[in-house]
Amino acid sequence: MLLLASILCLTLQANAQQALFGRQEVISPEIHPDNTVTFRFRDAKAIEVKVTGDFLPTQKVETPRGTYDAPGTADLKEGENGVWTYTTPQPLPSELYLYSFIVDGLKVNDPANVYRIRDIATINNFFIIGGGQGDWYRVKEVPHGAVIRCWYDSPTLKMQRRLTIYTPPGYAHSGKRYPVLYLLHGVGGDEEAWISRGGCASQILDNLIASGKAQPMIVVMPNGNVAQEAAPGESPAGFVKPSANLPHTMDGTFEASFPDIVNYVDKTFRTIKKKDSRAIAGLSMGGFHALHISAQYPGMFGYVGLFSAAILPREGSRSPIYADQDKKMDAQFAQKPLLYWIGIGKADFLYKANADYRKKLDEKGYKYVYFESEGGHIWRNWRLYLTRFAPLLFQKH
Amino acid sequence: MLLLASILCLTLQANAQQALFGRQEVISPEIHPDNTVTFRFRDAKAIEVKVTGDFLPTQKVETPRGTYDAPGTADLKEGENGVWTYTTPQPLPSELYLYSFIVDGLKVNDPANVYRIRDIATINNFFIIGGGQGDWYRVKEVPHGAVIRCWYDSPTLKMQRRLTIYTPPGYAHSGKRYPVLYLLHGVGGDEEAWISRGGCASQILDNLIASGKAQPMIVVMPNGNVAQEAAPGESPAGFVKPSANLPHTMDGTFEASFPDIVNYVDKTFRTIKKKDSRAIAGLSMGGFHALHISAQYPGMFGYVGLFSAAILPREGSRSPIYADQDKKMDAQFAQKPLLYWIGIGKADFLYKANADYRKKLDEKGYKYVYFESEGGHIWRNWRLYLTRFAPLLFQKH
Numbered sequence: 001m002l003l004l005a006s007i008l009c010l011t012l013q014a015n016a017q018q019a020l021f022g023r024q025e026v027i028s029p030e031i032h033p034d035n036t037v038t039f040r041f042r043d044a045k046a047i048e049v050k051v052t053g054d055f056l057p058t059q060k061v062e063t064p065r066g067t068y069d070a071p072g073t074a075d076l077k078e079g080e081n082g083v084w085t086y087t088t089p090q091p092l093p094s095e096l097y098l099y100s101f102i103v104d105g106l107k108v109n110d111p112a113n114v115y116r117i118r119d120i121a122t123i124n125n126f127f128i129i130g131g132g133q134g135d136w137y138r139v140k141e142v143p144h145g146a147v148i149r150c151w152y153d154s155p156t157l158k159m160q161r162r163l164t165i166y167t168p169p170g171y172a173h174s175g176k177r178y179p180v181l182y183l184l185h186g187v188g189g190d191e192e193a194w195i196s197r198g199g200c201a202s203q204i205l206d207n208l209i210a211s212g213k214a215q216p217m218i219v220v221m222p223n224g225n226v227a228q229e230a231a232p233g234e235s236p237a238g239f240v241k242p243s244a245n246l247p248h249t250m251d252g253t254f255e256a257s258f259p260d261i262v263n264y265v266d267k268t269f270r271t272i273k274k275k276d277s278r279a280i281a282g283l284s285m286g287g288f289h290a291l292h293i294s295a296q297y298p299g300m301f302g303y304v305g306l307f308s309a310a311i312l313p314r315e316g317s318r319s320p321i322y323a324d325q326d327k328k329m330d331a332q333f334a335q336k337p338l339l340y341w342i343g344i345g346k347a348d349f350l351y352k353a354n355a356d357y358r359k360k361l362d363e364k365g366y367k368y369v370y371f372e373s374e375g376g377h378i379w380r381n382w383r384l385y386l387t388r389f390a391p392l393l394f395q396k397h
Numbered sequence: 398m399l400l401l402a403s404i405l406c407l408t409l410q411a412n413a414q415q416a417l418f419g420r421q422e423v424i425s426p427e428i429h430p431d432n433t434v435t436f437r438f439r440d441a442k443a444i445e446v447k448v449t450g451d452f453l454p455t456q457k458v459e460t461p462r463g464t465y466d467a468p469g470t471a472d473l474k475e476g477e478n479g480v481w482t483y484t485t486p487q488p489l490p491s492e493l494y495l496y497s498f499i500v501d502g503l504k505v506n507d508p509a510n511v512y513r514i515r516d517i518a519t520i521n522n523f524f525i526i527g528g529g530q531g532d533w534y535r536v537k538e539v540p541h542g543a544v545i546r547c548w549y550d551s552p553t554l555k556m557q558r559r560l561t562i563y564t565p566p567g568y569a570h571s572g573k574r575y576p577v578l579y580l581l582h583g584v585g586g587d588e589e590a591w592i593s594r595g596g597c598a599s600q601i602l603d604n605l606i607a608s609g610k611a612q613p614m615i616v617v618m619p620n621g622n623v624a625q626e627a628a629p630g631e632s633p634a635g636f637v638k639p640s641a642n643l644p645h646t647m648d649g650t651f652e653a654s655f656p657d658i659v660n661y662v663d664k665t666f667r668t669i670k671k672k673d674s675r676a677i678a679g680l681s682m683g684g685f686h687a688l689h690i691s692a693q694y695p696g697m698f699g700y701v702g703l704f705s706a707a708i709l710p711r712e713g714s715r716s717p718i719y720a721d722q723d724k725k726m727d728a729q730f731a732q733k734p735l736l737y738w739i740g741i742g743k744a745d746f747l748y749k750a751n752a753d754y755r756k757k758l759d760e761k762g763y764k765y766v767y768f769e770s771e772g773g774h775i776w777r778n779w780r781l782y783l784t785r786f787a788p789l790l791f792q793k794h
Contacts, residue, residue, distance in 0.1 A: 043502075045501055046503075105442055106442070106443075106505070111504065114515055114518055114520060114629070128635075138633075139627070140633055143548075143557075144548045144557065146545055148543055148544070148545045149543060150543035162541075172665045173664070173665070232511070234536060235536055236537055238525075239524065241509070241511070267570070268569045
C-alpha cells in the first residue's frame with residue numbers, strides 16, 4: 001500500500017507540474033458500437049458550439065476567388081455541467097476522419113483528443129472508424145516496419161536534406177535486399193506528410209504486407225520543396241509558419257536533383273538497384289513530380305503512380321526538365337513501364353486535366369491503369385490510392 | 398507567367414480543400430530582436446484573453462490535494478480588428494518555453510503557431526529564445542543524426558514494443574561501433590518523450606557532438622510503461638487518452654525486462670558491447686528506473702544519470718528487483734562506476750528524497766557528481782541535465 005500511495009502521490013504531483021495547464025474530463029470523440037459518434041465539449045460560458053469535419057456533408061462556400069466545397073457543420077447542444085454534445089444521426093462508414101470545434105465562431109481543437117494532424121498550417125483532430133477501409137490505417141497486431149528520419153547529401157542542391165524512410169518488418173535482420181517505392185507529397189507538404197496520420201503510410205504498408213497483399217518494400221518519402229532543407233520546425237530555418245507558397249516549386253529543380261536521393265538510398269539501404277524494383281508515386285504536386293521524374297529518367301522506375309496529379313502545362317518553363325515532353329514520354333513508354341497508374345476523384349479540381357492526359361495516352365496507345373474514386377483533392381483519396389497502388393508493385397519478387 | 402498563375406491557382410485550391418477549415422493571419426509569437434516576445438490572438442468576440450506559460454512567474458494554487466506552483470498568466474489587450482496582444486515587459490532568457498491562451502476561461506492553443514508539444518494528455522505551444530541555453534535545442538547547420546522508430550521483441554514481456562533510437566551523424570557510412578546512452582522518460586511518458594520538443598534529445602546530441610563537447614553516441618529511448626506496446630496512438634490499443642496512471646508502473650517489471658532492450662540494440666546496431674561504453678539515465682520515474690536497473694545489473698552500465706529521480710521507498714514491493722537494495726548498491730559501487738550523476742531542482746518535490754539519497758551515498762563513501770539547478774520537476778531542467786550529462790560520457794573513446 002505504501003508502494004501504491006507513493007506512486008499515486010508522484011503521479012498527482014508530476015501531473016500538477018508537468019502537465020501545467022489543467023485537464024479536461026469529458027470523453028470525445030466517443031465511437032459507439034454501431035459506429036455513430038458522439039462529440040463532447042465542456043464550456044459552460046459558450047453561446048454556440050459547432051463541430052466541423054469531413055464526415056459531414058460538404059457545403060458550397062462562395063469567395064472572391066470562386067466557389068468551393070467546404071466541410072459542413074453540426075450544432076452541439078448544451079447539457080448538464082456545461083457539456084455540449086453532438087451525436088451523428090447515422091453510423092459513419094469506415095474511414096479516418098478530421099474534425100474541429102467552432103466555439104462562438106472560434107475554431108479550436110478538441111481538448112479531450114490529443115490526436116491531431118498538421119496539414120500545411122492547419123491542425124485538426126482525427127479519429128478512425130474501423131470495420132472497412134479505415135482498418136488499413138490502424139496499428140494492428142502485425143509485424144511492424146521501422147520509420148527512419150535521416151539526412152541525405154544533395155550535391156545538386158548543395159544542401160543536406162531530411163528524408164523519411166520506411167523499412168519493412170524484418171529488414172534489420174533479414175540480410176535481404178528490397179524494392180523501393182518513392183512516395184511524394186503535395187504542395188505545402190514535406191517529408192512528414194505521408195508518414196503522418198494524414199498519409200498513414202507506415203500503417204498501410206505494415207497491414208498490406210502482413211495480409212500478403214503487398215510485397216515487403218522500402219518506402220522513401222523525400223521533401224519535394226527544394227527551398228526547404230527539412231519540414232517546418234525541423235531545419236535551421238526555425239519555426240516558420242508552414243506555407244504552400246514556397247519558391248522553386250514545380251520549376252524543375254526538385255526533379256533535376258532527384259537522382260541524389262536515389263543514390264543516397266541505394267548507398268545506405270539494402271535496395272535492389274534496378275528499374276523493375278523501383279516505383280515512384282505522388283499526390284497532387286507529387287504526382288506532377290512523379291510524371292516528370294519518371295519521364296526524365298526512363299531507366300529508373302518500372303512503376304509510376306499519379307495520385308490526383310497536378311498535370312499542368314509547362315510550355316512557359318525554361319527548365320530542361322519540362323522540355324520535349326512528348327519525346328520523353330515516347331521514350332518512357334517505348335520501354336514499357338510495368339505499371340502506369342492514374343487515380344483521381346470525381347470531384348477533384350484536377351479531374352479534367354487528368355482526363356485530358358488520359359486521352360493523350362489513349363491516342364498514343366500507351367497502357368495505364370485507371371482508378372476513379374468519389375470525392376475531391378483530399379487525403380482520404382490519397383490513402384485509398386496507396387492501398388490500391390502498393391499491392392500492384394514488385395509482384396515478380 | 399502561365400507557370401506562376403498555374404501554381405498559384407493550384408496553391409489556392411489546394412489550400413481551400415486540403416486545409417479545410419480556414420486560416421489565421423496574425424503572427425504569434427513574435428520574438429523581437431531584444432528577446433521580448435509579443436503574443437497575438439484574433440477574436441473579435443472574446444471578452445478576456447490571457448496567456449499562460451512557463452516564462453511567467455509561477456503562482457501558488459491551492460487544491461484539496463495540496464498547494465502547488467502553477468504557471469502565471471498575463472492579460473492580452475484588444476486592439477484593432479479584434480486582435481489581442483501581449484508583449485513581455487522584459488527580454489526572456491534563452492530557453493524553450495511553453496504557453497497557451499485562455500480565452501474567456503477556455504484554454505486554447507495558439508492557432509497561429511503550429512509548433513506544439515504533447516506531454517501526457519496536455520498540448521501546449523512552444524517557442525525558443527536563442528543566444529544561450531536555448532541554442533542547444535535548435536536545429537542548426539551541423540551534421541545531423543538519424544532518428545529511428547522501430548520495434549523490439551521482448552521475450553520477458555512477451556510483446557513487440559516500440560523504441561526510439563538516435564544514431565549519430567555519420568553512423569550510416571562510417572562502419573564504426575559506438576557507445577550507447579539509454580535515456581528513460583517519466584511517469585505518463587513514452588518512447589516519444591525525449592525525442593519530442595519537450596526533451597529535444599536529437600537536437601541536443603547533434604549540437605553537442607558538432608561542437609566537440611560530446612562523443613558520437615547512440616541514444617536509445619525505450620517505453621518504460623510495460624502496460625504499453627507503444628506510445629498512445631502508436632499501438633494496437635488505438636487512440637486511448639494518454640495517462641500517468643498505468644498498471645505495472647514501478648513494480649519491477651520494466652527493470653526485469655530491460656536486458657531484452659540491450660540485447661536487441663546490441664544485435665541490431667553497431668554498438669560497443671561493454672560496460673564502459675554503456676550509460677543509463679532517466680528523468681523522474683526514469684531516474685528511479687536508471688537507479689534500479691544499474692544496481693540490478695552491475696556489469697551493464699559504466700555511467701548512471703539520475704535526473705530529478707523519483708527515489709521512493711520500495712520495502713512494500715514484492716519484486717526481487719527492489720530486494721536487497723543496500724547489497725546491490727555495495728556490489729555496484731565496488732565496481733566503481735565511471736560516473737554516477739545526480740541532478741535536481743531546488744524547487745523539486747523530490748528534492749528531499751534526493752538529498753536523503755545523497756546522504757546515504759556520502760555515508761557509504763560512494764562517489765557521485767551532483768548538479769543542482771533552479772526550478773522544479775519540469776522539462777526545462779531535464780533538457781539542461783542532458784546537456785550537462787552527455788558531455789561527461791565515453792570520454793575514453
